[in-house]
Amino acid sequence: MDREAIVSAALHLLNETGLDGLTVRRLAERLDVKNPALYWHFPSKRALLDEMAQMLQARQDFGPPREGESWQQWLTRRGRDRRQILLSHRDAARLVAGTRAGPALIEKFEAELNALVAAGFTPGQALHAIGTITRYVNGFVLDEQAMAEHAAEAPQPPAGAFRATPTLAAAIQEAGDNDAAFEEGLRVLVAGIAARRRAKA
Template identity: 50%
Template sequence: MAQKGLARDTVVRAALELLDEVGLDGLSVRRLAARLGVQNPALYWHFRNKQELLDEMARELLAPEMGGPGEGESWREWLTRRAHRYRRTLLSHRDGARLVTASDPGASVAWGFEEELRTLVGLGFTPGQGLHAIGSISHYTLGFVLNEQARRERRERGEARDLDAYADLPLTVAGVREVGAPTSEEAFAHGLRLILDGVAASLRAR
């Protein structure tokens, strides 16, 4: 049958390419089928509904494993590297953060998380401390990128305001001039350091 000949990974890659073009709101099974030159039922052979397609797209996005700490790398250096890599992954596709929040990437990603917890336990964390550490950093990164990508969309639509538009908020303007935009690379790194300082404090308290 024709639908059997359409490989699942081909569909997912095409869906991610379409996501970059039209965004999450514009992504539909109909548009994806048209892109692939097939009828809608050919896609439903692989995915029962759009949600299953989104889940598979998120799984593809998150599939590359982080791996453990490198030679001589501390837990703090490792978690810093992990957070920056996660941010780059989410930014690698339009609406990448929204895609992840709207999806369940499944068991393979969950097992990767389990291995990361195992690594932190081996470095002196309790399972709960490891869960809080990775969870807090992941949620911070996801929220940061959600805001970052939303601001980018507004800029592309010409809806973003420049700094002069905030003249009636002098402290806000002064703060931005001092440390940069709240969605900058430096802002992300600063927030991450604050979280890691808290993780280190909780370890010392134990």
């Protein structure tokens, strides 16, 4: 049993139990080992969660823009990719929040910053641009996954629940589903980053 196998098993267990139900004891039972065997690989649950987050995020297509891809297209694709990665596991947005990136992810992040600097960003502007998109995606998926959990536990609103608030009902119908809402927010953020750069130039 190696670290990678433990982390992979922990991610599978996360889908079943959620983050609150994920314990070292349950993971040890899943792997048919005693708790101390896991602590030999990971000194704390926090260390295990960090590595789970790193393994999950490593599946994302990190790296600079592809040939012929503008930085705006790249940031948009990066945001979409990250959302899909986070939606692939229960409570993934909560899992990655506040975790340490690890050397491999930091190296890839360095290449991304360099690509934006080559496109005319300062290092600080590049950091803010990527960080803004990342935080937007994390927050959106956090809310998305929390609402999904709530919907599974609570009854749906009855038909005609929004009769007293017709503007809200029209807004919900026009705004579309989560995918549409996500895309709109992503467009606004990327356009805002571009406008900010033009203003500073």
